[in-house]
Structure formats: structure tokens, C-alpha cells
Amino acid sequence: MSFQAKAAGLRNRLTELFVDREFFMRAQGEVRFIKISAKLQKRLVTLGALVLIAMIAISGAALFGLIATGMEQNQLAAKQQRIATAQERVAAYRGSIDEVAKDLAARQDKLDRLYKGHFGPLNDAAAPEAEVDETTRKVSAMIPEAAPLARLEARQLAFVSQLSGLADQRSKRAEAAIRKFGIDPRRFLKSNEASGGPLIKAGNTKQDYADPRFASLAGKLGRMDALERLLAAIPTSKPAAITAMTSNFGFRHDPFTGEGAFHSGIDFRGPRGTPILAASEGKVTFAGVKGGYGNCIEITHRGGIVTRYAHLRKFTAHVGQTVDRGQQIAQMGSTGRSTGPHLHFEVRVNGRAVNPAKFLEANPDVFQAQADARNRTDADA
Structure with a gap:
């Protein structure tokens, strides 16, 4: 159905609703009638609707005003609460200055x-x-x-x-x-x-x-x-209170065969029974017979460094013992492949023999740096 048809139908229903109406009244033996035309009815209905709409508008405006006022009050209260909270935080910080x-x-x-x-x-x-x-x-x-x-x-x-x-x-x-x-x-x-x-x-x-x-x-x-x-x-202390070296690190003539051979340490000659000293603090990880080394002690230090003391006469330290720098660990002897009383001293880094002279003959500034480090680490112990 088209819009025009719907509008025409609505007008017809309104026309049927608003028709001329007559009302008869009897009073004091007389009959009178009142006629209300359809046009007047329409005007009265329109006026009533306008009055109703006006009343609704006025009520809505009043209600909106109340709502707006309430919202403003709530916003003001929230703002006051935020201000109070901030002040409380500042006060709390100031109050905790003593704790800080x-x-x-x-x-x-x-x-x-x-x-x-x-x-x-x-x-x-x-x-x-x-x-x-x-x-x-x-x-x-x-x-x-x-x-x-x-x-x-x-x-x-x-x-x-x-x-x-x-x-x-x-x-x-x-x-x-x-x-x-x-x-x-x-x-x-x-x-x-x-x-x-x-x-x-x-x-x-x-x-x-x-x-x-x-x-x-x-x-x-x-x-x-x-x-x-x-x-x-690092082992820098001399392993015995003697200075006589009979054989250095490196290639030499073997004392038994006279042929060229590699010597993996330094030999110190001295009287039998001379105290053998730990070149640095560490842990004894071997004490026993090791082939041509004879009686031998090994001390493991930091950084993968191991010192080896060979041809010993007697042990004064045992496996598992922690020893200090300069502490006696054995006595000089002539066990193993040896031509007389002496100490064979080795330094091994990560399993490889290095020249012990680097450790025993470092320049003074290196020794001073090490002494300072020892003093500091000893203080922490």
C-alpha cells in the first residue's frame, strides 16, 4: 500500500471519528439541544494535546535540570576527593621523611x-x-x-x-x-x-x-x-728457600741419555730434607708416585693452574687439603728419575706446561699488583 493510500485511510477514520454531534437536555419542562460541530471537536482535541505536550516539556526540563545539577555535584565531589587524595599523598610522603x-x-x-x-x-x-x-x-x-x-x-x-x-x-x-x-x-x-x-x-x-x-x-x-x-x-712464591737452579725449562741434554729432550719445569738443587713450599694457595689434588717424577705432589689453583713438585723425599700435606702460599707440603729428595737431591717444579695452565720463570721472575710492578690483590682478598676472607 502506498503512502498516499495510507494517508487517505487515516483522514477517513478521523472524519468518521469527528462528526457533528447533538445533545438533548430537558429542564423545567422544556427540551433543549446542544450541537457540537466536528470542527469544534477537532479544535478542542488539538488544544488539549498542546496543553499536554507543554506540561510534558515543562516536566522534562525540570527533570533534566535536576539531573544536570546532580551530575555537577557529583563531579565537584569527585574533584574534591582527588584533591584530598593528592594532599594525603603529599602528607604521607612528608610524614615518611624520617623513614627515608x-x-x-x-x-x-x-x-x-x-x-x-x-x-x-x-x-x-x-x-x-x-x-x-x-x-x-x-x-x-x-x-x-x-x-x-x-x-x-x-x-x-x-x-x-x-x-x-x-x-x-x-x-x-x-x-x-x-x-x-x-x-x-x-x-x-x-x-x-x-x-x-x-x-x-x-x-x-x-x-x-x-x-x-x-x-x-x-x-x-x-x-x-x-x-x-x-x-x-697465581703461583709466584719460590717453592723452596734456595736459589740454585740446575736446569731450566725447555730443551736440554737429558742427564741419563745425553740426548736432546724437553724439560717441563725448573730444577732446584739443595740438601735432602729441605722444606718444599706451596707456591700459592690451593688444594692438594695429588700426592703419590707419578712415574719418573717419583714422589710427587700437585696443587690446583684458580684459573686452571696446577703446580707440580717432584722427586720428593716425604709428604707433609695430603690429598684434599687446602694449603696457603708458603706452607710446607713436603721435603726435598731424589726419588724417581733423579741424579741427586733436588726439586723439579712445574707450572701447568689448562693441562699445558709453561715456563715457571714467568711466575717466579715477574717484574716488580706485577708483583706489586699481585700483592695488592692478595691483601684485598685476604681482607675479604
Whole structure:
């Protein structure tokens, strides 16, 4: 059905609904009638509808005003709540300044011990003032009461950066000294991952390690510690209190056959029973007879280094024992393939014999670097 047809049908129904109507009334013996035309009926209905629409509009406007007013009140209340919350947070931070101060003071004490443990007496090194001042200024602008704490924390972070620089210097010094002995420190660091040392927490661990300077310091101190412990353990002490060497490392004429042969160590001549000393701290991993070496002791040190002491008369250390540098481990003898009382001393790195003279005759600056490393590692023990 088309729109026009529908409209025509609606007009017909309205026409049928609004027709002229007459109403008869009797009053005091007389009959009267009232006629209401269809046109008047339409006007009355239209007027009523307009009045109803106006009333609905007025009520809706009033209701909308009430809703809008309620929303504004809610928004104002929420804003006031946010302001109160922010003020509470600031107040809480200000109220916790004492706790923050205690935490920072404890961290400073631990940093002082950390410095003393790795670098000796604490020096009053000046922190980068520009960085400290900038951090202090930013915090002071927001919370003036926290300015002293901000300055203290900024100085601590600058102090951590200085420690990292010192650790780098010590690592380079130790690495250079280790290479003078013909040892590649990279191989040792890779196998040991350059980790270890005492656990020293510095205040709030999660917060500290969120700062990259703390993570960097931890790695650099671990590397320095590993290198210095390796340097300290390198066997550089003479294995006997004698200086007479009868045979050097390398090719020589064999004392029994006279033919050319490779000599894998250094021979020290001395009286039978002369004390044989550990060239460095380590663990005794062999004590017994080893072919032409006769009675023999082997000590395993850090970094894959093993020292071998042969032709011994008597053992004074046993397998599994940890010995210190300079500790007596045996007596000189002439067991095995030997022409007389002497000590055959070998140094082996990762299973390969190297010239012990590199270890016993290093230049003074290398020995000093090793002595410093030993002093530091001994202090940590």
C-alpha cells in the first residue's frame, strides 16, 4: 500500500471519528439541544494535546535540570576527593621523611663498607656537584622538606658511579698483570662468569637495582673480584728457600741419555730434607708416585693452574687439603728419575706446561699488583 493510500485511510477514520454531534437536555419542562460541530471537536482535541505536550516539556526540563545539577555535584565531589587524595599523598610522603632518612643513612653505611672492603680507606672524593645540584633543585621545587634527602641520595648515586670507575681501573690493572704470566683472563672470566663475592645490599634493593648505576657497579665489582682473586692465586712464591737452579725449562741434554729432550719445569738443587713450599694457595689434588717424577705432589689453583713438585723425599700435606702460599707440603729428595737431591717444579695452565720463570721472575710492578690483590682478598676472607 502506498503512502498516499495510507494517508487517505487515516483522514477517513478521523472524519468518521469527528462528526457533528447533538445533545438533548430537558429542564423545567422544556427540551433543549446542544450541537457540537466536528470542527469544534477537532479544535478542542488539538488544544488539549498542546496543553499536554507543554506540561510534558515543562516536566522534562525540570527533570533534566535536576539531573544536570546532580551530575555537577557529583563531579565537584569527585574533584574534591582527588584533591584530598593528592594532599594525603603529599602528607604521607612528608610524614615518611624520617623513614627515608633512615633508609638512606643505612645505605650510606653499607656503601662506605663496600668502598673500604674493595678499595681501602675511604677518601672524601667530591661528587659531581652539577648532577647533585640539579637533582636537589627538582625535588625542592615539589617538596621543599625533602631537599636534604634528595641531595644525600644524589651524592650516593654519584658515589656509586665513582666506585664503578675505580673498579674498572682495578680490573684493568689485574688483567694486565695476569697477561704478563701468559694467562688469558678472558677464558677464566667466561668459565666463572665473573660473579661472586659477598652480598652487600644497599638500602631498598628493588629501587637500587632499578637504577642502572647500581646494576653496573655490581657487574664491575664482580669482574674486579674475579680477576684479583685469580691474580692473587697465581703461583709466584719460590717453592723452596734456595736459589740454585740446575736446569731450566725447555730443551736440554737429558742427564741419563745425553740426548736432546724437553724439560717441563725448573730444577732446584739443595740438601735432602729441605722444606718444599706451596707456591700459592690451593688444594692438594695429588700426592703419590707419578712415574719418573717419583714422589710427587700437585696443587690446583684458580684459573686452571696446577703446580707440580717432584722427586720428593716425604709428604707433609695430603690429598684434599687446602694449603696457603708458603706452607710446607713436603721435603726435598731424589726419588724417581733423579741424579741427586733436588726439586723439579712445574707450572701447568689448562693441562699445558709453561715456563715457571714467568711466575717466579715477574717484574716488580706485577708483583706489586699481585700483592695488592692478595691483601684485598685476604681482607675479604
